[in-house]
Amino acid sequence: MKDNFLNYNNYVSVDCVVLGYNEVENKLQVLLIKQKGPAPNTAELFKPQYAIPGDLIKEEESLDEAAARILEDLVNVKGLFLEQFYTFGHPDRVKDPKDADWLSTRRKDPLARVITVAYLALVRIDQINPSAGYFAEQTTWRSIKKIPKLAFDHNTIVSKALDIIRAHPEQHLVGRELLPNKFTLSQLQNLYEVIQNKELDKRNFRKSIKNNEYLITLDEKQKGVLHKPAQYYAFKKLKK
């Protein structure tokens, strides 16, 4: 529970759509939290909902910093790819009765309108260790194909994030964020296939990807696999 409301701007929040890639199952999932109820003695009246991680911004932080802070608090990982993608500001977006209980325990002014700036983050599921923070009972990964009903307008926010990453996968440096430091071209192809939700031809995929200026061939192959070992590749470091 927050100690006080003083450091927070009560009218603007940041919500983060964290997309996680499970390489083994080749699945894209979204990180959800389950809301934590109010004080224990009234807990039986509270119906927790799933939501994406988000919080009011603090007065002294920028939006980008707020997004990073929220992810760090919840996901316990720094340095993630993080990008603002849209701001949601319908006057009634926090006025649904289903959300009133939660707001009443978390907000200085539970009826206040809140505009939320939405961010997109990409992570490898095996790389992070989500742990429930003060605003969550638990965290969970859910397939982007089976997203439950979420608090507030979070279903809308997640949908918009998926639209955006599908429209511009390269721009979003998907491979860099969602694959290990060294990877095979088959791994890269699997990732592109799950994001675009369609199969790609191996030969054509390799032809096009090898024009990518950020891809470098390593001096290393797979070992111990029951088939021809694949070449490892990596991404060049980005200049800051």
Place this chain on the structure above:
Amino acid sequence: MKDNFLNYNNYVSVDCVVLGYNEVENKLQVLLIKQKGPAPNTAELFKPQYAIPGDLIKEEESLDEAAARILEDLVNVKGLFLEQFYTFGHPDRVKDPKDADWLSTRRKDPLARVITVAYLALVRIDQINPSAGYFAEQTTWRSIKKIPKLAFDHNTIVSKALDIIRAHPEQHLVGRELLPNKFTLSQLQNLYEVIQNKELDKRNFRKSIKNNEYLITLDEKQKGVLHKPAQYYAFKKLKK
């Protein structure tokens, strides 16, 4: 001057980058306002700045509605193409001393941090009639190549708008908004050239543009011109 502050959310604003196309001179311009000073007897102390039109949002309106209202108040035109493109929220974005005077006369809490959601609008300059509203002394069009120093972080906002329209002119339905209902391919080409700031080959431009599913050939040609009359074209109506 605003009658009261009650209907306004004092922490979130909408700013509009209005890009105007002057077909005769083939120039892109941005619509600026000159800030109006405070009460007349103190006016000599006030240094008005140029700014893009923007205002605090009202509590009962959505962000899209706020953008439309602001444009309507200032530009006196409805139904413009209007698109949210980024939200600016640096904690100090309204804390520059140069902006303190203006804020002190316009805001309930002049020191409050304001997050602004930025919108992009495209208009034909000859189609609208900007008139100074309560928040402006005058309005003016300025070439995108010579933008003066603006209030707050408005230079940054305008730059980002230009980046976006240049990256995706088709997506932004540039032609539809910036040309008359019927137009020639030369007019369309001139527009694309001024947006991209480079010359295009006539034959290749026509080849590529004729794949555009929204372009239809009309049964009408130019009349009375001192040269071969050009075919008129139009855009298909968009489905809502």
Place this chain on the structure above:
DNA sequence: ATACTTATTGTATTTTGTACAATAAGTGAT
């Protein structure tokens, strides 16, 4: 040596982008 599994590669075709200049259809002057 063989079976098994995934990695790797080439070729023909189509589509798209690019560079480049001659002809067409009006008007106004003679």
Place this chain on the structure above:
DNA sequence: ATCACTTATTGTACAAAATACAATAAGTAT
């Protein structure tokens, strides 16, 4: 009627990129 003038319109050759499609290679296990 002819000519000068201005902008509109169009084609061709070439390069680059996207697409469809299947055989061979390099390991491991038996």
